[in-house]
Amino acid sequence: MIVTDTHIGYQERDPIRGDDSFSTWEEVLHIAKSQQVDFILHGGDLFHDNKPSRRTLYRTMEAIRKYCFGDQQVAIQVVSDQAQNFPNFKTVNYQDPNFNISIPIFVIHGNHDDPSGDGQYSALDLLSVCNFVNYFGKSSSIDDITVYPILMTKGMSKLALYGIGNIRDERLFRTFQQKKVKLKRPVENREEWFSMMVLHQNRVAHSPKNYIHEAFFESFLNFILWGHEHECNIQPQMASQANFYISQPGSTVATSLSEFESKPKHVGILEIQAEKFRLTPIPLNTVRPYLIEDIVLASVQISNPTDNEEITQALTEKVEEMIEKARIQQKELGRPDLKPLIRLKVDYTGYSTISVPRFGQQFVGKVANPKDILLFHRRKNTKSGVRPGVENPEAEEELFVRGVRPDPVDSTKIEDLILSFLGPTGSGSVEILPEGEFTNALHQFV
Known part of the structure; x- marks a missing residue:
């Protein structure tokens, strides 16, 4: 099974959303057990906080003990040097004679649960020392990285698993650019191994060097599990500049009210046979429903653009409609009737705004986020509406909105x-x- 960005402990003190991450984490493990997977591969950000609370640690370990411990024999064999793969404990957890592990978990750290402080320990080190997970992909140097694969076999199938835990994107970009990221290959019969990489970095370019480009990776790779990006694009996609596939499972819990978080959440069952693979997405049913829509006040019948009561009424009707839509969707899918997350993006160009917290008070008990339902924004000026002599109409409009007259544009370069x-x-x-x-x-x- 492949999964990433579970963010266990997110909003744990919220009276409505506090159990969301725990419920979905338990569902993930339940799916793994019911599907009789060989192991779980986690792509980072197991926890939301770098120092998870005792409650979060307890509930995480409780679920692992419930679903991943047992007498069932693990079918995979690790044939690589385990002292290199797991330098702290020298062995994979299910081969420890003091523990009965039925479903091993292999995990790298993300940017939320990365090593820090004295000794560079992570919350994953605590789970690892208790033999609950196999923590790998931790680099001692970020300027010269050598990755030794975990070599696994099952029958005639052979898997070489590479992992790189989260490193600040600019630093890792530079290390890749300097060709100082080296992936070691098996000594014998290299072409017989299915090579898979798991990492937790920006995939979308936020700036010229604040992401990791597909072209950086070795051509012998067959598959990449990409963590960190929360949008669910779990179906494998062929890389644009290489001959390998990329799967981006996305997060299992919405940690922001952005559009890409509104896509249905999934985990995947990855089956590998020789150099062929098949990925089966499995939807998560415990995820809280999340709807995001847009409304343009200019397209609504409002007689007075400054009448707050009329604007409130129009927005209230739209939100009520979204709540009903979420309820119907949950019922059709046979999922629990959870209070939905609602985000309404309001284009208020030419109209006045209203208080967002005050507006949300009427939906307390109906939605999970009554304090931030609305997001107001203004439409940018089109060229047809530009006054003569104005070189930057968007900036000038924003200044006039604040009641400040713009200074003349200085043409000095x-x-x-x-x-x-x-x-x-x-x-x-x-x-x-x-x-x-x-x-x-x-x-x-x-």
């Missing part, structure tokens, strides 16, 4: 300013200091 001060004709022209003189000055004055 930063390149000209730098050249005027540091150029060859400037008052502070730059000269190169010879190495010998620089060394003497360093010893003399420093």
Whole structure:
């Protein structure tokens, strides 16, 4: 089974949503046991907090003990050097004679439960020392990374499992760029192994170096389990610049009210035979329903754009409609009748806004997030509405919204300013200091 971003302990103090992450975690383990999987592979962010509460640790371990302990024999064999794969305890947990493990869990750390503090320990180290999970993918250096695969066999199938726990994206990008991430391959019969990578990084480019590009990975890989991105794209997709597949299971609990969190949540059963694989998505039924929609006040029949009561009435009717839609969806799917998460994005261009917390008070007991149901935003000006002589109409409109008149646009370029001060004709022209003189000055004055 493949799963990622369970974020156990998220909103655990919330009176409505407090049990969401625990219920879904237990459902994940229940699916694993009912499907008789060989092992569970977790792609990071098992916990939501770097230092999970005692309640979170207790309930996590309680569920693992309930579903993953037992006398059932584990069919997979680890044939690689376990001292390299699990340096702390030198062996996989189900081979410890003091424990009966029926479903082993292999997990890397994410950005939420990464190692920190004295000794660079993670909450996963606590589960590992108790023999509840097999924690791997922890790098001693982030500037020169060597990954030794966990080599597993079952019958005629052979799996080489590589793992890299979360590293700050800019640093890992640079390490990949410098070709200092090395994946070690099996010594014998390399082509017989199904090579699989699990990592927890940005897949979407938020900036030129704040993500990991598919082209960085070795061509011999067959499959990548990509954690960290919460949008569920679990169906394997062929990489755009390589000959391997990528599966992005997404999170099992919504940790933000964004659009990509509204997609149905899944885990996957991955079957491997030689170089072929089959992934079967399994929907999660304990996930709280989440609906997100848009409304444009200009398209609603509101006679007075400044009449807060009329605006409130229009938005109330829309939210009530969304709540009913969520209830019907849950009933059709045969799922528990949970209070839904509702997010209504309101385009209020040309209209006044209302108090979001006050609006949500009428939905206490009906939705799980009454304090932040509404999200107000304004439509950007189109070119047809630009006044002559205005070079940046969006910025000017935003300034006028705040009641501030914009200053005239300064056409001076930063390149000209730098050249005027540091150029060859400037008052502070730059000269190169010879190495010998620089060394003497360093010893003399420093």
